[in-house]
Amino acid sequence: xxxxxxxxxxxxxVSAPSGGGKTSICRAFLKAYPDVYxxxxxxxxxxxxxxxxxxxxxxxxREAFRKNIEQGEFLEWExxxxxxxxxxxxxxxxxxxxxxxxxxxxxxxxxxxxxxxxPRGVFIFILPxxxxxxxxxxxxxxxxxxxxxxxRISRALDEIxxxxxxDYVIFNEDLKTSIDAMxxxxxxxxxxxxxxxxxxxxxxRR
Amino acid sequence: xxxxxxxxxxxxxVSAPSGGGKTSICRAFLKAYPDVYxxxxxxxxxxxxxxxxxxxxxxxxREAFRKNIEQGEFLEWExxxxxxxxxxxxxxxxxxxxxxxxxxxxxxxxxxxxxxxxPRGVFIFILPxxxxxxxxxxxxxxxxxxxxxxxRISRALDEIxxxxxxDYVIFNEDLKTSIDAMxxxxxxxxxxxxxxxxxxxxxxRR
Numbered sequence: 001x002x003x004x005x006x007x008x009x010x011x012x013x014v015s016a017p018s019g020g021g022k023t024s025i026c027r028a029f030l031k032a033y034p035d036v037y038x039x040x041x042x043x044x045x046x047x048x049x050x051x052x053x054x055x056x057x058x059x060x061x062r063e064a065f066r067k068n069i070e071q072g073e074f075l076e077w078e079x080x081x082x083x084x085x086x087x088x089x090x091x092x093x094x095x096x097x098x099x100x101x102x103x104x105x106x107x108x109x110x111x112x113x114x115x116x117x118x119p120r121g122v123f124i125f126i127l128p129x130x131x132x133x134x135x136x137x138x139x140x141x142x143x144x145x146x147x148x149x150x151x152r153i154s155r156a157l158d159e160i161x162x163x164x165x166x167d168y169v170i171f172n173e174d175l176k177t178s179i180d181a182m183x184x185x186x187x188x189x190x191x192x193x194x195x196x197x198x199x200x201x202x203x204x205r206r
Numbered sequence: 207x208x209x210x211x212x213x214x215x216x217x218x219x220v221s222a223p224s225g226g227g228k229t230s231i232c233r234a235f236l237k238a239y240p241d242v243y244x245x246x247x248x249x250x251x252x253x254x255x256x257x258x259x260x261x262x263x264x265x266x267x268r269e270a271f272r273k274n275i276e277q278g279e280f281l282e283w284e285x286x287x288x289x290x291x292x293x294x295x296x297x298x299x300x301x302x303x304x305x306x307x308x309x310x311x312x313x314x315x316x317x318x319x320x321x322x323x324x325p326r327g328v329f330i331f332i333l334p335x336x337x338x339x340x341x342x343x344x345x346x347x348x349x350x351x352x353x354x355x356x357x358r359i360s361r362a363l364d365e366i367x368x369x370x371x372x373d374y375v376i377f378n379e380d381l382k383t384s385i386d387a388m389x390x391x392x393x394x395x396x397x398x399x400x401x402x403x404x405x406x407x408x409x410x411r412r
Contacts, residue, residue, distance in 0.1 A: 125399070131408045160409045168397045171405060181397055187390035191374045193331070199377060202337045203366045 008195045010101040010186065011118040012036070015111045016126035017156035018138065021172045023056075025126060026105050028179045033186065037095040039104045042068065045083035058088075076106075076113030085110065101186075108162035115165075122189045124182060125166040129173040214401045216307040216392065217324040218242070221317045222332035223362035224344065227378045229262075231332060232311050234385045239392065243301040245310045248274065251289035264294075282312075282319030291316065307392075314368035321371075328395045330388060331372040335379040 016022035030038055042058040044065050053059050060068075065084045068074055077086030087110065092102055104114055108125075115121060128134040138152045163169055168185050172178045189195070222228035236244055248264040250271050259265050266274075271290045274280055283292030293316065298308055310320055314331075321327060334340040344358045369375055374391050378384045395401070 127406075127409065134409075157409065157411065161411060163406065163409070164399065166399055168394065169399050169402050169406060170397055171402075181393060184390040184393035185397070187387060188374065188394035191376055191387055191391070193370065193372055193375050196375050196377075200333075200369065200375060203333065203340075203363065203369070205363065205367060 008197070009096050009099065010036075010189050010195070011096075011114075011121040012101065012103045012186065012189075013111050013114050013118075013121050013123045014103065014105050014126060014182070015108045015123070015159075015162070015166070016172075017108075017134070017159040018152065021128070021175070021178070022105060022126045024175060025170070025172070025178050025182055026103060028175070029182050029186070030103065032179075032183060033101075036101045036103050036186075037092075039087055039092050039102055041106065042074075042086045042088060043083060045085075075117055076110055078107070078109050078113075080107065087114070101190075108159045111162065111166070120194075122168075122185065123166040124168045124170060124185060125160075125163040126170045126172050126178065127160065127163065129171050214403070215302050215305065216242075216395050216401070217302075217310070217320075217327040218307065218330065218392065218395075219310045219312065219317050219320050219324075219327050220330045220332060220388070221312055221314045221365075221368070221372070222378075223314075223340070223365040224358070227334070227381070227384070228311060228332045230381055231376070231378070231384050231388055232309060234381070235388050235392070236309065238385075238389060239307075242307045242309050242392075243298075245293055245298050245308055247312065248280075248292045248294060249289060251291075281323055282316055284313070284315050284319075286313065293320070307396075314365045317368065317372070326400075328374075328391065329372040330374045330376060330391060331366075331369040332376045332378050332384065333366065333369065335377045 014022050014026055026038070030036060040054065040056070040058055042060050042065060044060065044062045047053065047057070047059055051057065062084065065086065068086060068088070069077060073088055073090065074086035075089040075092060077084060085107070087104065087106065095102055106114060111123060115123065128137060134156060135153055138156060139149055170178050170181045193200070220228050220232055232244070236242060246260065246262070246264055248266050248271060250266065250268045253259065253263070253265055257263065268290065271292065274292060275283060279294055279296065280292040281295040281298060283290060291313070293310065293312065301308055312320060317329060321329065334343060340362060341359055344362060345355055376384050376387045399406070
């Protein structure tokens with residue numbers, strides 16, 4: 001029964017390479033659709049300026065993170081640049097049981113694991129408008145040397161190869177258009193025939 | 207080559223049982239997206255009040271219609287209540303070659319044939335908000351007796367069974383929400399990964 005209901009929910013998964021700009025898009029989306037539950041990941045990395053504990057991430061110790069892993073509390077988790085990131089299973093399952101839609105903001109590796117868990121999920125990949133802009137954004141990130149920048153770019157390109165199995169790609173040229181695109185995906189996915197079986201059923205002959 | 211390009215276009219197909227209200231939705235949609243080409247069907251039935259020849263339909267004689275059939279000029283055609291309806295092939299193909307998206311407003315039987323022709327089409331079914339409203343709308347159509355009304359309802363239900371293979375279902379509760387839903391489907395389908403291969407390719411490793 002629960003599985004049936006879960007199939008009617010929209011499970012949105014948004015990924016982007018570093019510098020893709022997905023956080024602003026997700027925030028604006030959640031403002032427009034406050035009923036969508038945002039799955040807050042746990043991480044062992046330090047908060048960045050402006051990040052709020054419990055809203056953007058749950059900032060926890062490596063010890064606490066390992067304990068969560070051992071107790072099977074993550075739906076998926078991975079290590080990135082020496083930091084751990086994980087998706088707590090319990091909250092998400094609870095919200096889905098309540099009939100709420102859920103949004104995940106995860107890197108493409110996390111996206112792959114969420115797809116295993118929610119094969120009917122809706123996967124959105126956010127990209128900079130061009131390769132040049134990607135390189136520009138990555139080079140502004142820090143005062144690294146050329147080699148470090150090259151590695152960053154190469155890593156971003158690795159991640160971008162994953163876009164091919166996503167359902168939608170948003171080229172983030174300007175924020176408003178990108179937010180509208182994400183909203184459109186959500187509105188459209190809500191009215192997919194497979195998610196409206198209940199409402200359709202009085203019209204159907206058996 | 208042309209086939210490749212055609213796959214990137216959005217081929218929208220909208221169907222509804224009688225009384226579904228699809229014409230107003232399509233008109234408002236086309237006003238918002240004037241670049242989408244509306245495939246004007248040919249028909250042998252008489253124009254209804256407010257219908258414009260060449261905009262809503264091409265009103266042609268039965269003789270002309272039969273000639274078009276013989277010369278293979280229809281992408282699909284069918285008979286409904288003694289009248290013929292057909293989709294001219296040439297215009298649609300031309301517009302697609304120009305890279306334009308195309309909108310079809312056809313009954314579910316026509317939809318099935320267009321699906322054979324454009325398997326990657328995007329199929330939207332429009333329904334009244336409830337079975338009661340459907341019956342209400344159909345009973346307002348004419349001053350028929352109970353049996354004629356029953357046949358109309360039964361026929362509408364036959365058509366509605368086809369909704370199951372459509373991609374999206376819009377329950378037409380109020381016009382604005384329905385138009386927004388159709389626009390959302392279009393915006394979302396435009397950014398499907400399969401339709402953005404060209405823009406994605408600079409990011410891809412070979």
